[in-house]
Each structure stands twice: as structure tokens, then as C-alpha cells.
Amino acid sequence: NGYKVVYSEMGSPITNFVTVGLTNLVTITNLISNTNIQYQFTCYAVAGTNQSEPSLAVVTVIPPHSVKRPRFVGRTGSAFTLTWDAHDEADAKTYKVTYGTVSPLTTNVVLVPVPTTSVTVTTGLVVGALHYFDFTVINNPGVESWPKQQLRDTLLPPGPADLKAA
Numbered sequence: 001n002g003y004k005v006v007y008s009e010m011g012s013p014i015t016n017f018v019t020v021g022l023t024n025l026v027t028i029t030n031l032i033s034n035t036n037i038q039y040q041f042t043c044y045a046v047a048g049t050n051q052s053e054p055s056l057a058v059v060t061v062i063p064p065h066s067v068k069r070p071r072f073v074g075r076t077g078s079a080f081t082l083t084w085d086a087h088d089e090a091d092a093k094t095y096k097v098t099y100g101t102v103s104p105l106t107t108n109v110v111l112v113p114v115p116t117t118s119v120t121v122t123t124g125l126v127v128g129a130l131h132y133f134d135f136t137v138i139n140n141p142g143v144e145s146w147p148k149q150q151l152r153d154t155l156l157p158p159g160p161a162d163l164k165a166a
Contacts, residue, residue: 010036027141064089066148067135073118077127077158082151083118084135091140100124103132103150111138130154 006017007028018028028037067084074081082097092114099121100107108124125131131154134147 005039007037007039010038014038014040063143064092064137064139064145066145067095067137068148070133070135070148070151072151072153074120075153075155077156078125079120079122080125080131080133080153080155081118081120082133082135084148086115086117087137089137089139092137093140094138095119096136096138096144097121097133098136098147099131099133101126101129101131103152104134125155127155127157 003020004017005020005028006014008014008016016028065087067087070082070084072080073083084095087095094114095112095116097110097112097119098108099110108121110119110121112119121133130152133151135151136147137145139145
């Protein structure tokens with residue numbers, strides 16, 4: 001005996017499934033925010049045989065809240081240090097910082113595990129160039145928030161305080 005959940009994006013053939021046994025709770029991960037997901041919930045007596053008619057329903061995937069108050073806290077000739085307020089949702093799993101010299105950003109990604117609320121970025125930076133930074137939250141089911149306000153700043157060449165004696 002048990003339950004089976006089949007699902008897909010609304011309008012697509014239902015091809016994904018999860019067999020959940022005797023529990024009445026299932027978490028499906030890696031869904032896309034703000035999409036409608038259609039699913040069927042079926043009870044079976046023996047694996048592969050339906051005991052009840054499948055019921056079709058639709059749910060909208062709701063993203064977690066955005067990152068709060070992202071800001072720069074440091075800049076040297078070779079790095080940016082960024083911070084943000086801790087996320088208040090219990091299922092927040094990872095902060096994602098996406099950055100580059102072109103907006104929208106696709107060049108560089110840093111994943112920061114919750115509860116850490118800062119990161120120092122040292123790779124993929126270009127001295128003298130304007131850099132853009134976006135911040136999102138990924139929750140435990142794998143749904144990503146909308147990007148929070150974009151930060152931007154120019155990485156200046158090292159000054160006298162940044163130079164080291166040879």
C-alpha cells in the first residue's frame with residue numbers, strides 16, 4: 001500500500017513521479033519559481049496498481065523572500081567583501097551571489113551556505129571595470145528567490161596601502 005505523486009509543469013505531459021509510501025507528505029525539489037505545477041495523487045494497493053482514481057490539482061511554486069539589505073563592507077585592489085542580513089525563513093539553505101562586468105549576470109556564481117551572511121569575492125574580477133552583484137536565496141526544496149537590488153562598484157587598482165614590499 002502507498003501513494004504515488006506524478007507531476008509536471010502545467011500544459012506539459014506528466015512524466016515525473018515520486019513514490020511516497022505510506023506518508024502523506026512529499027517534498028519535490030528543483031521546481032522553477034512562479035510556474036504552475038500540475039500533479040496527480042494516487043493511492044495504490046500493490047506497486048503498479050491503482051486503488052483510487054487519480055486526482056489532478058495545480059499548485060504555484062512560490063519563491064522564498066529575497067535577500068535583505070545587501071551591501072559592500074570592503075574593497076581592496078583585488079577583492080570585494082559583501083554582506084547581507086540573515087534570512088528569516090526556516091527552510092533557507094543557500095545564498096547565491098552572481099556577479100560580473102555585464103548585467104544581467106551570468107558570469108560568476110558563489111554559493112554561500114546559511115547561516116553565513118558575507119563573502120569575499122576574489123575571482124573573475126577585472127581591475128578598473130564596473131562589477132554588478134545580484135543576491136538570491138535558495139530554500140531547502142531548491143526554489144530560488146527573485147534577485148534583490150543589484151549592487152555595483154568599480155574595482156580600483158591597488159593603492160599604496162594595498163602594495164606589499166618585495
